[in-house]
Amino acid sequence: MAEPFLSIQHVRKSYGTNTVVQDFSLDVEPGEFVSFLGPSGCGKTTVLRMVAGFEEPSAGKIVVGGKDITRLKPNQRNVGMVFQAYALFPNLTVAQNIAFGLKVAGMPKADSDRRVAEMLDIIKLPQMADRYPYQLSGGQQQRIALARAIAPKPKLLLLDEPLSALDAKVRVSLREEIRSIQKKLGITTIFVTHDQEEALSISDRIAVMYGGRAEQVGTPFEIYNRPATKFVANFVGTLNVLEGTVTDAGAGRVRVNSQEVALKGKLNGSKSGDTLSLALRPEAISLARQPGHDTSLSGEIAEVHFLGSVIRVRVGIGGNTVSLDTFNNSTTPPPAVGDKADISFSSGDMLVLH
Amino acid sequence: MKSGKFWAWVVFGIGTAYFFIPLLATFEFSMRMRRGVHSFDAYQVVLGDPRFQATFMYSVIAAIFTIILGVLIVVPAAYWIRLRLPQLRPIVEFITLLPLVIPAIVIVFGYIRMYGSNSPLPFLSSDLGASALLVIGYATLALPYMYRAVDTGLRTIDVRTLTEAAQILGAGWTTIITRVILPNVLIAVLSGAFLTFAIVIGEFTMASLLNRPAFGPYLQNIGANRAYEPAALAIIAFAITWGCMSLIQILSRFAPKSANRPN
Ligand SMILES: Nc1ncnc2c1ncn2[C@@H]1O[C@H](COP(=O)(O)OP(=O)(O)O)[C@@H](O)[C@H]1O
Ligand SMILES: [Mg+2]
Numbered sequence: 264m265a266e267p268f269l270s271i272q273h274v275r276k277s278y279g280t281n282t283v284v285q286d287f288s289l290d291v292e293p294g295e296f297v298s299f300l301g302p303s304g305c306g307k308t309t310v311l312r313m314v315a316g317f318e319e320p321s322a323g324k325i326v327v328g329g330k331d332i333t334r335l336k337p338n339q340r341n342v343g344m345v346f347q348a349y350a351l352f353p354n355l356t357v358a359q360n361i362a363f364g365l366k367v368a369g370m371p372k373a374d375s376d377r378r379v380a381e382m383l384d385i386i387k388l389p390q391m392a393d394r395y396p397y398q399l400s401g402g403q404q405q406r407i408a409l410a411r412a413i414a415p416k417p418k419l420l421l422l423d424e425p426l427s428a429l430d431a432k433v434r435v436s437l438r439e440e441i442r443s444i445q446k447k448l449g450i451t452t453i454f455v456t457h458d459q460e461e462a463l464s465i466s467d468r469i470a471v472m473y474g475g476r477a478e479q480v481g482t483p484f485e486i487y488n489r490p491a492t493k494f495v496a497n498f499v500g501t502l503n504v505l506e507g508t509v510t511d512a513g514a515g516r517v518r519v520n521s522q523e524v525a526l527k528g529k530l531n532g533s534k535s536g537d538t539l540s541l542a543l544r545p546e547a548i549s550l551a552r553q554p555g556h557d558t559s560l561s562g563e564i565a566e567v568h569f570l571g572s573v574i575r576v577r578v579g580i581g582g583n584t585v586s587l588d589t590f591n592n593s594t595t596p597p598p599a600v601g602d603k604a605d606i607s608f609s610s611g612d613m614l615v616l617h
Numbered sequence: 618m619k620s621g622k623f624w625a626w627v628v629f630g631i632g633t634a635y636f637f638i639p640l641l642a643t644f645e646f647s648m649r650m651r652r653g654v655h656s657f658d659a660y661q662v663v664l665g666d667p668r669f670q671a672t673f674m675y676s677v678i679a680a681i682f683t684i685i686l687g688v689l690i691v692v693p694a695a696y697w698i699r700l701r702l703p704q705l706r707p708i709v710e711f712i713t714l715l716p717l718v719i720p721a722i723v724i725v726f727g728y729i730r731m732y733g734s735n736s737p738l739p740f741l742s743s744d745l746g747a748s749a750l751l752v753i754g755y756a757t758l759a760l761p762y763m764y765r766a767v768d769t770g771l772r773t774i775d776v777r778t779l780t781e782a783a784q785i786l787g788a789g790w791t792t793i794i795t796r797v798i799l800p801n802v803l804i805a806v807l808s809g810a811f812l813t814f815a816i817v818i819g820e821f822t823m824a825s826l827l828n829r830p831a832f833g834p835y836l837q838n839i840g841a842n843r844a845y846e847p848a849a850l851a852i853i854a855f856a857i858t859w860g861c862m863s864l865i866q867i868l869s870r871f872a873p874k875s876a877n878r879p880n
């Protein structure tokens with residue numbers, strides 16, 4: 264691994280007796296795009312604000328480019344930040360907003376004008392230079408905010424839920440734009456979001472946070488397919504959870520609603536009679552046996568939702584309900600509620616949640 | 618025509634009449650000084666009176682100093698409370714309301730006792746000191762209006778986020794106050810200044826008890842002894858007020874509009 268560019272080391276933050284970030288560590292490589300993903304209140308913003316310098320860590324340190332910046336003021340850090348609430352200066356035009364950081368840094372007017380024009384091109388709003396923020400849509404304002412943040416060529420770009428105030432369509436197009444600008448400029452970026460789809464689609468790596476800790480740090484593929492904890496498995500993607508009882512820990516056999524399933528490995532640390540949770544992604548399950556499926560469970564169709572190209576079916580298996588999606592097929596009618604049904608899947612797709 | 622619009626006009630008409638009829642009556646009365654004809658004699662008398670000029674100038678200067686003092690105290694205080702001490706806001710709001718509850722006469726008697734010529738801080742032993750004390754007293758009287766105006770101005774912008782956005786772009790406190798905060802609350806500051814001006818120009822109690830040659834005591838004196846001049850004075854005072862308001866209106870055209878914030 265290359266030398267990390269940003270290194271957050273054992274950082275903790277308490278307000279009085281309330282510890283909101285506990286022992287948070289993360290190394291980010293140069294040019295990497297890392298997302299903090301987690302539910303509201305888990306401490307994402309607090310970690311970001313400590314990197315920006317708005318909050319001082321109660322313990323731990325933050326190193327950027329080999330330099331300890333833990334005690335530096337925000338205006339000495341050369342970090343760019345985009346806020347959820349746009350935060351454009353209402354009294355300044357778009358061009359003046361983008362030039363703000365350049366002017367503060369004492370850049371000559373001619374250079375600053377050139378840089379502003381360059382930024383407006385990058386965010387594809389070249390004709391907006393003389394507008395005021397109130398004359399722009401939310402999506403446009405947030406793009407200007409991005410341009411303003413990257414204009415002074417910061418070492419690090421921080422984005423705190425920059426898309427959450429926008430409507431769904433703009434949100435998707437803007438997140439892709441942010442990612443492509445970030446790649447083009449090669450700027451090391453931390454992106455905070457509570458939207459798992461957003462994090463999965465644009466990140467190099469994701470830090471899933473819960474209760475002030477990083478539960479798991481990994482690529483979107485790893486986070487989705489090999490969640491390290493029950494929380495990660497539940498928070499990222501849709502998950503079906505089956506409650507089971509261990510019948511043979513050594514052979515990895517578990518009983519689910521009086522039907523036995525065999526896991527791929529042994530159940531270390533469990534003994535017969537223990538209860539545990541088995542998790543399955545909806546896309547791993549089907550109603551008809553597919554090649555590679557070695558396990559099936561019988562149940563009864565509980566709900567059918569016709570969504571167009573996809574039909575979402577919920578199957579009751581004892582006390583558990585399992586969601587799965589089947590593609591619409593014009594020649595086969597969808598299953599009916601109350602029908603008996605067998606679900607099948609590969610035992611290797613089952614995750615044991617502790 | 619929609620009936621809603623009709624009633625709106627009726628209400629507007631009643632309001633206008635309520636406001637303008639007494640004004641017109643006063644104006645008409647002020648022009649009756651010369652028997653039988655309408656004339657501006659009363660105005661000539663008032664404007665030509667050297668005591669009018671002296672007391673009016675005194676009050677204008679007192680108002681300007683009061684505004685400067687008020688802005689210097691209120692803007693940083695209101696900004697800091699919004700930024701760092703939001704939990705103190707109810708307390709500060711309560712304190713700024715006290716001058717409305719405590720009569721000016723109580724404040725001024727307190728001043729006279731505290732700052733008399735043989736106290737450790739003998740403001741009242743010189744003319745300049747007494748005038749300074751008057752300005753301080755006026756700043757107190759204007760506090761509820763000034764604080765509210767500035768605080769309302771600050772409410773239209775997201776003080777904390779704008780401050781942080783400027784900070785992360787490298788700005789220090791001076792840049793933040795002069796380029797971000799002040800331009801965005803300037804109109805609010807001006808309307809606070811205007812209210813302060815209006816209060817100071819007509820104030821009687823403090824000026825009279827501190828024995829200052831201000832406009833308020835002069836007005837009172839004229840009002841008690843003359844017939845037509847007080848009406849002329851009222852119209853003049855009204856014109857000044859009206860002029861200030863138009864000025865604010867013109868200035869507010871240049872006010873930055875706040876961007877629609879995310880919902
Ligand atoms: N200034 C503060 N004082 C006290 N508690 C705070 C402060 N800022 C944040 N918190 C608490 O810290 C926790 C984490 O907040 P935050 O980092 O904003 O979460 P997130 O961004 O993940 O939604 C929350 O429970 C919040 O109430
Ligand atoms: Mg947050």
